[in-house]
Amino acid sequence: MSVTIEVPASQPATLPEPPGDAAQCDTLAETLYTAAARCEEFGEEATQLRNLTGYWWGVAYDAYVVASGKAATEHAAMAGTVRRVGRAVTSYADTLRDLTSTHDTLVERKAGLDERRTTLIADINATTEATPEVVAALRERATDLRTDYATLVADHDTLQRRVRENEDLLRQAFQAADTLAEGLSADGGVPDAARDAMHQPGAPGTGAAPAQVRDWWEHLTDAEREAVIAAYPSLIGSADGLPADARDQANRVLLDDDLARLGAKEADGTISADERKVLANADATRKAVEKADGFVDPTTGEKPGGTLWLYDPAAFDGDGRVAVGVGDLDTADDVSVQVPGIKSEMDDVGGYTDEAIRLYESARYNGDGSSVATLFWLGYNTPEGAVDLDTITTGRAEDGGQRLADAVEGLRASRSGDPAHLTVIGHSYGSTTTSYAAVDHGLAADDVVLIGSPGAGPADTAADFSVGADHVYDGRNSRDAVAFFGDEGWYHNPGGLGVDPSSEDFGAHRFEAESVDRGSIRNFDDHSRYYDHESESLYNLGKIVDGHGDQVNGAAQSYDPWWRWAVDPEKDRDPTTNVPGRSDTRADDVP
Template identity: 30%
Template sequence: MDIATLYNANINNITIAKNAYDALSTAFGRHVDSWQHEVADRLSASHWTGPASDTAQNRIKELGSELQAAREELSFVSKALANAAERFALAQSHLISALDDAKNAKLNVAPDGRITWDNEPTSPNFAGTGAEARAVAVSNRITAALNEAVQADQEISARLSHLAANASSGTGLNAATAAQDQAADTARENIPAPGTDPNSVKQWWNGLTEAQQQRFTDAHPDQIGNLDGIPAVARDRANRVTLQQAKQNLQFQLDHLGPEPPEKIAGMSGAVSNPAHDEWERKKTLLQEQLNGVNAIDKRLATKVDERNPPTYLLGFDTKGNGHAIVAVNNPDTADNVSTYVPGTGARLGSIGDDIERSDRMVASANSANRKAGDPKTTSSITWVGYDAPQSIVPDAMHDTYARNAEERLQGFEKSLRATHEGKPFNNTILAHSYGTTVVGYALRDKGLPVDNVVLIASPGVGVENARDLGVDPSRVFAAQGDDDPIYRAVPLAADKFGSNIGNYIGTADGLIHNPDHHLIHGRDPVVPDFGARMIPTSPGTGHSDYWNPNSYSLEAMGEIIAGKKS
């Protein structure tokens, strides 16, 4: 496939062929209906009996079945042609869009795909600074469009060849063959809806051929990449496509945001803030922040794999709202130990770089714990920014709405880890920080999560009064709170809980953190004895964001829990 072939392709001819098959299928269907009514039904209603009648009746039934199978096979040809027209048109539109953008950027695209541009600043065709980066981006889009067309051509050709072979060999007259083709056709066209049980999704995925899986990944990367129950490798492949598309789209929006409006405009009593500037600034900040997050993910995905930098897998991605992303360090489908890290207030696509670094450190800590024990087991740590987190402490993080809205998403993801894992059962840890612990606590309490260990770091409360209310073995619930972490001041609004805090505080000289029973904004403090969690040691001076500091006691303990070395 080359640029000229795809650019000049007359997609309408495929549609004409599809319409012709529609007409043929409709006419054939009418003949089948007429034959059934005029021949089969009349013969069945006759009074003809005897051996000859039985033979004729049986043959008539067989013939009816063959005609119905042929009718269905004709419809599959029509669907294949319709799909071909759709996919070729989509690939063609992607190519044309890339070429148009190249022209607007004063880039010259040769028939073989090479891109050149004028570097002379005084020339009217000067492509400007950054031309090379734009050329690379356009080249990638052209290549992607051509690959899209090649893949469509290969799959459509295989489908039509299969149906043609059925017709020429007579196997297409077999009801079982038609049923198999119908099942394959249904599977091709129906991606399970978001929220479908991950085990059902995995069963659907396993029932597809490799070509069908590739087709869904290529044609619907946003759906496949974010669907719980799809294996990690396939999700990663799909989301990398979506990531690059988002990168181009975000940069395009930034480039076309328009000039900055004035900050102030004239009002009745002097200059006032300009709403147009405020909106422009909001859009610019969000776009730039999301682009920064995309670049951070892209950089980590592209990092050369070595002992210090394990491979990464992009298990979820979109730019809706503040953006979401799920990034795994090592493949969770093959790892012996898996940890899902849920960050808290402020978590979003734009800030995910720091969270991925925490996952890297947890994998290194777990690997260290394994080495000390002489255990060769592997570990995957996943950064799960798969929910809409509160973006401010006050008032956002004071509400549990964000946690409630995240429950089903987190449950679906954890069930997906179990559904797609290969080999022996793995040790599964859910680990969260700050408001992320509230998300985890609510999900455990209301939905249940298939996890072995729960780690609550710097929690403002998890919606329950005792570790046993989380639905896991309380001995596998761990909590940490640093001596310099102000989270213990996140006191409840409810009068009875606040009064309980005051009562417990009386007579305690060295601070609320040591009270035997202390309530926070979202429930009892997980580090007080009455909650019943096991304590994780923290280094002196540990503040709210210091738990992942290199060589800290807390990071070492996290690694031991994730690796299954904390008995």
């Protein structure tokens, strides 16, 4: 008796690569950004040359003023349109890279399925004893293979649809700017798909809450998402509630625009002082993102990936707003947000990205195997001097606290899966900012850590925090001069930044944070050592981020004996690097 086993044909017949060259598209986008810069330069020059009073007058001069004003306005409008088309090309190139990567994955999958098919046919032909069990096993393999081929075909169809949509979206952007009227309009180069999507309920810029923004995003098609990223990157890149990947794509479009356009103006010698600050911020951000992108997880050998979560280089008179992440903020089990303090500006983003990387390493080395994402967040206007009115008062911390709470709410809302264990770490004046977020604005964190704190703002005790006293931690280097600004016992700092969170009166969990290189309290060196490699502080921070704050190396709290200044028991303890979690050693390798 013969037995028939139907082996599926290899599918799909071909897997054509998405057409186009992303690198060449990048070159075109850069050319467009440069052209936009030329339009801006002409408009700015025309504006400057409008007023020639004292040198020229009469009817001809009046006509000149009108004509130059029109030229300035039209060139500014055209610059905006050319930039929007350039951003569409940048977005197209980024999507093309993703589609090409997907294609390569499909090719690998098909090769694997074809190999399974060849092996199955060989096994069928080699079968000499077709028992019911053997036949059933071969048929099951054929059924599984047929199912996997069908899935591959469906995924390939989806890829082809996305390729067509990407092509069509770029075509729409070009067609929306191919007449003079469109070129001079306020939305020249914006496809109808993008414009229509932004008029749907919950769209960014409408005052929608983060959860509503997320619902809006989830109801968009892939094509609509790509359209709004290209057409409205400023809105998408800063919209709380959107997935980190969407914000990252939008902010990288903005970054490419700034680097090319302002770089061209710098080369032409027409860049203004404000634009020069924006360009410096953009360049610092580019380097920081490259650093985050290139980071390799030391426990897996894989790159967790970088995220440009916030990019606003002109904010706060050029000090800027920026947030750079390491790891997947939308899926990681453990997520941290690091809030900096005094004198932090956007051009410092590289150093702070280093700290986010070190924290990631510490949480992974000493963790329980859970996935991690760390985010450096500079989303508020920090005090600009070591000691000035803003430094010793709470105004910027109060404003920053609201902004921080909103950002964390956005991180929470952007996740479609299980909620993360989320830790917020405030350093220096950032600890006061974090305290305002946790006391006045219901900061949606699981744990809060204050390090190098000059005071806990509005909190009298750790119990005032939204996370509860048992989830408030403090790290204080006994030689950190900034930590002496906090109130303790009878002493109250006239600056009014609040209670010292390392004190027994406050009631937080204090952990060891001394540095083996600690110096004199007369300088501020130890204030910047909390994220140092091989440090007590970094080890304990990693434990908290990983969700194991109960395993930190605790430190005795400072106290006020009332008859003299406050006492810090840590000042006489010898610091050590012999702690688990040094960045170059696995925890189980440490004696």
